[in-house]
Amino acid sequence: VVLVQDNKDILEIMDQVLDEEGFEVTSSLTTDPIDKIDEIEPDVVVIDDHIKGTKKGSKIIKELKSNPETEDISAVLTSTSNELPQIAEESKADDFIQKPFDIDHMVEVVKKNAE
Numbered sequence: 656v657v658l659v660q661d662n663k664d665i666l667e668i669m670d671q672v673l674d675e676e677g678f679e680v681t682s683s684l685t686t687d688p689i690d691k692i693d694e695i696e697p698d699v700v701v702i703d704d705h706i707k708g709t710k711k712g713s714k715i716i717k718e719l720k721s722n723p724e725t726e727d728i729s730a731v732l733t734s735t736s737n738e739l740p741q742i743a744e745e746s747k748a749d750d751f752i753q754k755p756f757d758i759d760h761m762v763e764v765v766k767k768n769a770e
Contacts, residue, residue: 656701657692657702658670658702669682672758676766681695686715698769699729700728700730704736704739713748716732717747729750730749735755739751739753749768751764
């Protein structure tokens with residue numbers, strides 16, 4: 656799982672929980688892991704829409720889904736936005752997690768998309 660979030664506390668909680676669930680997690684506050692996605696070969700990318708940098712998470716997902724080499728990687732968008740379902744659909748994300756989220760729900764969504 657590649658995990659990119661804008662908030663260090665949330666990043667650490669998600670990383671710890673997914674790690675305990677048996678996932679191998681590459682977590683970051685920047686999009687660096689996205690640049691190395693072909694080396695990491697994740698089953699799923701979980702990315703916040705409001706990440707640090709020039710691009711939004713939804714744009715990164717759209718790019719991953721437009722590239723034949725990365726289009727099969729499941730992508731999950733996270734955000735506090737009420738328009739998240741629409742943003743996720745427009746970016747071709749496979750799923751989304753509305754913040755604030757329930758830990759069990761977050762794990763369920765990641766598991767479902769990592770299969």
